[in-house]
Ligand SMILES: Cc1cc2nc3c(=O)[nH]c(=O)nc-3n(C[C@H](O)[C@H](O)[C@H](O)COP(=O)(O)OP(=O)(O)OC[C@H]3O[C@@H](n4cnc5c(N)ncnc54)[C@H](O)[C@@H]3O)c2cc1C
């Protein structure tokens with residue numbers, strides 16, 4: 031396999047004129063810094079690490095207002111220069127990586143919380159999730175319903191354009207669910223950018239579209255009560271018992287929860303270094319965030335499970351014990367993967383959904399088939415009104431061929447795989463064209479300049495998703 | 509069938525000594541007023557109407573404090589006089605009716621809201637639900653998670669001791685779910701009444717125990733955000749379409765809802781008199797209360813259902829139109845029954861649960877089998893982590909035998925029936941002894957003086973629930 035040569039395949043953009051047009055805006059042209067802002071957590075995947083190693087933008091432009099963005103978009107349309115929006119760059123699959131070079135539009139400076147009201151918040155896209163919550167909490171006793179485990183670094187715009195759900199999904203489902211975003215305002219990629227406000231079904235055009243069809247300039251999100259979340263780790267002798275507990279806790283309608291993760295031994299012991307002293311060898315764990323007001327209800331629930339042992343609870347720590355511990359959600363979702371990777375760089379992962387109602391049986395069957403090569407990690411969520419689980423199984427990486435076999439085995443057995451080793455929307459998602467997103471891209475980005483090569487449907491309408499072939503954009507060799 | 513003669517079967521209580529012991533408390537001995545306070549909505553059932561017609565207490569004692577209650581309980585234990593607690597008397601199956609006479613303990617004067625905090629409220633048992641919410645709403649932007657449709661009259665103590673759920677159960681499940689009650693404090697029926705605070709699994713001993721094993725003197729309930737609830741009525745050409753819509757709306761995890769009721773034509777047209785002009789003939793309806801912030805999400809959801817027509821929405825009413833309309837929840841749950849009864853006294857009802865996952869198919873099969881004799885009324889709820897529905901079907905009453913046949917047909921086809929034509933805990937519930945409630949009664953009411961004859965397990969431990977025989981307490985003839 032050869033590494034693609036991007037710079038050679040890439041058209042030469044008129045950067046001099048662009049600079050002149052954007053005079054007064056903050057522009058970065060130090061190649062090392064540009065390279066840094068052209069990256070995300072794509073290196074989780076050994077496949078993408080190889081494919082995207084050389085990807086870099088020509089220029090990073092930082093904006094502080096909508097007027098700034100209008101200038102950048104208008105100039106780039108005129109000069110046919112691609113633009114890739116960027117929040118905090120914590121995306122996973124090269125989402126924010128400028129495959130065709132051009133401009134990385136850094137939105138991190140547009141980070142104001144604009145309005146807090148009962149049940150909702152309006153914010154600029156670059157606002158960091160934890161910063162939004164700091165304000166909604168102190169000013170109104172409310173917080174965002176959902177956040178990725180990258181809560182303390184990720185932006186709200188990047189979460190909506192690149193994420194799917196995470197902490198909170200056990201109660202609220204995912205970003206795809208009607209009601210988890212109230213409205214989005216975006217600017218189109220046109221000579222005269224239009225400002226559009228989307229609600230209802232139209233949100234699906236832009237949410238999880240990787241910024242391919244408009245730049246989000248304002249978000250309006252629902253808020254939930256800011257509970258005092260108790261962090262608890264429960265240990266089990268068998269993984270099946272831990273999974274059954276997680277599922278049953280998910281189904282407790284009246285116990286407010288924010289997190290129910292189940293992780294097979296020996297991952298917790300190996301990867302959760304700061305919590306190590308709480309984690310006896312061999313124990314499979316559930317990580318739980320539960321409303322402190324439901325403390326007794328939660329304890330009563332847990333007592334029903336013979337063999338469930340509370341190993342850790344945040345309300346029973348001595349101050350010395352609490353010091354230096356990361357928040358529990360930073361052991362969950364893709365942070366589990368990150369922590370495992372840190373101690374063993376040969377590890378990679380998958381993203382799966384085990385459909386209701388057979389999720390627990392399916393999980394056991396798959397992990398029985400795969401043995402030690404794949405360690406189970408479940409995240410319980412509400413999905414279409416039922417409790418089920420996503421998986422972020424940890425894979426001992428050997429070859430890309432074997433990784434593909436493991437994906438195929440998951441699919442053959444009945445799991446849905448959202449392949450984190452693909453950088454396109456479709457291959458990382460439902461493996462089919464989203465006609466709404468495509469139609470909207472025609473309107474909002476007629477020249478195909480926003481985050482190019484991420485939407486197969488745009489680039490190659492005839493692409494056959496059922497085949498085994500990976501989509502590779504022009505200029506990339508596999 | 510003969511009507512039982514209560515007064516003759518009843519022991520003579522030493523009321524003179526009791527009066528002396530309770531000197532200073534408000535006591536009512538006008539027989540007409542005592543009779544009034546010895547009744548609830550038992551007359552919904554033609555069976556109970558016949559069986560309980562003569563039930564009356566000897567004395568109504570009104571209390572304003574815990575100290576008052578201690579005096580009443582101690583004196584009644586000493587004199588072996590039964591005590592039946594009473595909130596607002598809106599219970600249905602003679603729950604608050606003093607089958608053995610004695611004292612009705614009127615708790616409606618003990619109605620203070622004691623504390624409001626983020627996520628919870630503490631209140632005295634006699635506080636009316638809507639009054640609690642008026643305070644939690646204005647002082648904290650919060651409200652109770654659950655309330656019966658008798659919100660504007662029922663007490664919180666009566667709801668917990670006699671109710672099961674209702675408005676809000678589509679999001680939070682029922683009172684039986686761990687987490688929907690934080691704590692209860694009660695007084696035992698002993699010579700020296702003890703004060704016990706219950707949490708977790710212990711709550712099940714007292715919740716829905718009809719006040720047979722302690723007098724609740726304080727409740728601590730979780731609160732939810734007080735949304736601006738939009739009231740919507742959606743019309744459908746077929747009942748199956750309405751039911752499918754209600755179920756699917758229930759499964760929208762991110763659209764906050766408080767009510768999803770589905771009622772077959774011609775009940776809405778016949779019974780919802782004030783809303784009549786919004787209800788075209790023949791249309792089956794869904795009654796919905798949905799978070800106004802989810803307006804666009806809700807509209808997008810509803811648009812997916814061909815044939816779903818919005819007939820009424822509270823945010824589009826002219827002020828003249830809104831005048832005199834009852835709140836939507838007063839068309840739902842047992843208020844549907846009440847309104848139907850008011851226009852046709854020959855109607856009665858059942859209470860059923862259609863278990864997940866076959867609820868919709870089961871509902872159609874049952875109603876197909878029963879035709880016009882029984883009109884479908886569904887209340888969608890979360891139950892054990894899934895969305896399903898309770899039924900409060902309206903039955904054209906002919907004979908008690910036919911009513912029993914209809915119950916049997918429901919059970920034979922797979923529905924669970926909570927028979928509203930029975931006054932005992934067990935027969936109106938799961939048709940088996942609740943060992944926790946029974947064990948706790950031994951502790952909290954060793955002389956069996958609290959609301960006698962309601963717990964079969966106490967009165968007749970050998971009673972065979974599997975048989976067709978109705979439990980009748982001594983002194984009642986069937
Ligand atoms: C350790 C770790 C844990 C994670 N956990 C989760 C998780 O629990 N749940 C989850 O969903 N994801 C998770 N992710 C993925 C990622 O963190 C989230 O998607 C995150 O919300 C991205 O935010 P960001 O600001 O870093 O976005 P970026 O990475 O900057 O951008 C993400 C995508 O959105 C686009 N974009 C950014 N801003 C805009 C805008 N204003 N308008 C239009 N498009 C825009 C970018 O072009 C890119 O395609 C995790 C990633 C890591 C590395």
Ligand SMILES: Cc1cc2nc3c(=O)[nH]c(=O)nc-3n(C[C@H](O)[C@H](O)[C@H](O)COP(=O)(O)OP(=O)(O)OC[C@H]3O[C@@H](n4cnc5c(N)ncnc54)[C@H](O)[C@@H]3O)c2cc1C
Nearest residue numbers: 595596597598599656663665666667670671672674719724
């Ligand atoms: C039109 C209508 C609609 C209804 N809708 C619903 C509904 O949606 N959901 C639902 O669950 N129920 C419903 N019900 C039943 C009833 O309204 C509820 O159970 C209600 O909450 C009872 O409250 P109350 O104060 O009237 O109780 P009461 O009728 O006064 O008492 C109910 C029971 O609780 C006991 N009790 C009362 N206070 C105490 C106390 N402090 N300590 C111990 N025991 C006590 C009584 O002895 C009795 O057994 C409905 C009834 C009607 C008539």
